[in-house]
Amino acid sequence: MKYKIAISIGDLNGIGLEIAIKAHEEISKLCEPIYCINETMLDRGLKLLGVSKPQNFNIHPTKGEFDIKPSKVTKKSGKFSYDSFIEAIKLAKKGKVDAITTLPINKQSWNEAGISYKGHTEVLRDYFGRDAIMMLGCDKMFVALFTEHIPLSAVCENIKTKKLTQFLIDFYNNVKSDKICVLGLNPHSGDGGVLGDEEVKIIKAIKEANNELNQKIFYGPAVPDTAFTKQNRSQYKYFVAMYHDQGLAPLKALYFDEGINASLNLPIVRTSVDHGTAFDIAYKTDRELNTTSYINAIKEACKLIKNK
Template identity: 60%
Template sequence: MLSRKKVAISIGDLNGIGIQLALENHHTISQEVEPVYCIDEKMLEQASKKLQFTIPHDFQTIEEIAPYFDIEAGRVSKESGTYAYASFVKAVELTRDKKVDAICTLPIHKKAWELAGVNYKGHTDALRDFFDAEAIMMLGCSKMYVALFTEHIPLKDVAKSINEKDLTRFLIDFYHTAKPTKQIGVLGLNPHAGDDGVLGSEETIIQRAIDNAHTHIGKKIYSSPLVPDVAFTPRVRANYTHYIAMYHDQGLAPLKALYFDEGINVSLNLPILRTSVDHGTAFDVAYKNIKLNSLSYINAIKYITENQ
């Protein structure tokens, strides 16, 4: 039998559902990988008592994560943000040091990170800085993945962020790291993909970047800019398993409408493999003894076993 991959699990915001996901699914997850949970014993004991869960005997923890604090279910706090960030940094450290094979991150609250003085908007931003690499955010499931050219920026800044040089690099990097086997759908920015310039000219920039990428790659793998409002209809979707969206909601609104429960987040174009659940901290149900839908978490682990 092949040895299981070792995966660091950053525990996320302890005022949310991350620790419940970890405890509820430990038996299932540990059949696939050897998880190392980036939480210390004292915080784990506090959380398990609040959840009325028994801690599994083989639940591996890490000492000296961050200062102890009192968990307050559903509250955005500096303390929970500090701990969540420290857990993530420890997971990255374990991967850098080759002590684990990959990272799976449980959900954080971005405002809690901000309150804790963390200058990153999320895991992907931090990973770019940690590794000085142009990490690519891809979300979805085996039925459909969507990569985001721009991510967490205001909508008013999207159009001016679309430039030939950066998009060309993005398309080349995505092809080499996602390794899709079918043609990749590229979304236009404007309604009707610009209608030949009547509704906007950004599609000409997108097409030039596509042409540049094809020249570099040596084959045509990307579509011409697709009309965004029909790109995810069943007829068009039959042609693609991977899409490139120009901005966050353009790609993630249809993805989550179709596959919310099973979607995951993957960071591509890094020297390490990082996956994550594709949902938030769910403060409204944290520590309320409500059975969670764990499909996203399980799929995030499976992606590691299949792609690491």
């Protein structure tokens, strides 16, 4: 029996719908996709793309109609992408689907629509009242982000031993890896306090998490500029980064097309593509659209459902 997965359609002014259409036949072999969109908006998107509706393209209606404006930031497209996501969440919460996979939204469009959240993970955190963990990567390497969409200037004050300890324990309980690399914050991991003392908190959190789990799972703090070398990646599959770009810059440099996003530590399974709306190429025909991240996100959702 195939798992049912709700597909949040993303910003219709971007590449989300085209990805869904192009990959539909392939992902239908992996799961039973249910697309959160309505017939009117689907028809408008299909006309712009110049394609027909695929067979067995099942939808769960999301209210709202507007003119699709390729490559544009608009509040109506932002509102519709948010509503599509909420519909997918409701389906998962009611047990009508086994997981959610999200196509890309545009944060500026959400802002134009008066939506205060900066992204999917923040919505899920609020909706379920749980400390969702943002993990990105592929089968070769995954990175969990301790801090996410906050200014770099605010990272230091957010590194607290108790909070990091719980984050590490929750992360382990979701991935069950017996060896996880935790990055330091400062250059050279602080060089014994010469370049910063945040590593003292990180060291304490690693020790306390290992003690709580009664086994040595977490290693570090690793020097950030060598943490993702080929040699280190041969020892670790899972990494914990202290801030957004510390983990995602190397991940995307190594595995940009393959990467996915997964929200862990929630009562539902949610995965996503690890790329944006690509307004620069939306609804254009003179290029090849890569669906690898979307297909990998569906595959990862199936794995997480099976292991839940």
